[in-house]
Amino acid sequence: MAPIVTEEHKENRRKKILESALVCFSEKGFEAATIDDIVALSGISKGSIYNYFKTKDDIYVQLMNEYTHLNFEHFKKSFRDLASVKEKIHYLFDLYKNAGGKEKAKHLLLVHGEFFLSSSRKEENHTLVLERYRNVYKRFLIDLLESGKNTGEISNTVNSDIAASFFWTMIDGICLDHAVLGANYPFSGVFEKAEEVFFQMIQ
Structure with a gap:
């Protein structure tokens, strides 16, 4: 049996x-x-x-989907204790700054970066990457910024689509640079300057 x-x-x-x-x-x-x-x-x-x-690509997709789900569940749980949109954005900067220096995060970033680049040569993978970026990460920031406009915390002149793209470009770029360059990259200082620039942009 x-x-x-x-x-x-x-x-x-x-x-x-x-x-x-x-x-x-x-x-x-x-x-x-x-x-x-x-x-x-x-x-x-x-x-x-x-x-x-099914394939090696399928392993990557499920790996990233799992980490994406865990990330956003963590965001939602942490946001319950934060009253304002600005506090939530500050929290996101702090979270990525603190997590970006950890070895597991570096591994994820390097894998994600390579797959992101290689996806441009595979239509199915490119579609998956694009959908995750647009419908999960970018949508999350757009909704957060729009809620800030409704409460008066964020300027109504801000283009939420561009600001959301800018946010993730900074986060991904800084963390990937640090993963590749290591101690030669002024990670904390660049992160602090990025946060300052972003808040200047949305106020």
């Missing part, structure tokens, strides 16, 4: 594959890393990995 495989066991294996994939992608690069590398690190057979994920 075949052993019963519980949903908890399946989920633990799926998470182990994702965690191993992140390490492989960050150490070897997304394009260079293979399913065999993930097999070697996770100890899970190739056949079993394909039971959970």
